[in-house]
Amino acid sequence: MSTPVESHRQARVIDELRVFIKKVLSDPTIAVKSIDIARKHRSEADSDELIAREISSNTTIRIPEKWSEADRMFLDIIQEVLDDEEAMY
Numbered sequence: 001m002s003t004p005v006e007s008h009r010q011a012r013v014i015d016e017l018r019v020f021i022k023k024v025l026s027d028p029t030i031a032v033k034s035i036d037i038a039r040k041h042r043s044e045a046d047s048d049e050l051i052a053r054e055i056s057s058n059t060t061i062r063i064p065e066k067w068s069e070a071d072r073m074f075l076d077i078i079q080e081v082l083d084d085e086e087a088m089y
Contacts, residue, residue, distance in 0.1 A: 009069070016070035023060050030059045038078045048075045 002010070024030050034055050041050040052063040052075060063071050 013069045013073075016068060017073070020061065020070065020074065027060060030061060033059050034061070034078060035081060038082055042079075042082060048079075051075060051078065 034051075037054045037058065038047075038051050041047045041054065044050055052067070052071070055061050056063045061074075063074070067075070
């Protein structure tokens with residue numbers, strides 16, 4: 001059983017992810033742009049920071065300087081997609 005604090009945190013993450021998913025579904029170019037941006041910066045130092053900034057600048061997705069759990073999850077998933085992509089080749 002989760003505590004009230006944990007339940008609130010989970011609800012906040014779910015709400016953020018719902019907003020994000022709605023944006024991606026309403027503009028299918030977001031996913032493509034995000035992956036292209038991640039590919040470009042993947043091998044650089046502070047790649048997640050560079051990726052977050054450029055995605056925020058070039059899409060309707062806004063990743064603030066202080067990342068939420070949902071922001072971190074989004075960046076981690078992008079890295080996983082690129083890992084899967086690399087494994088295929």
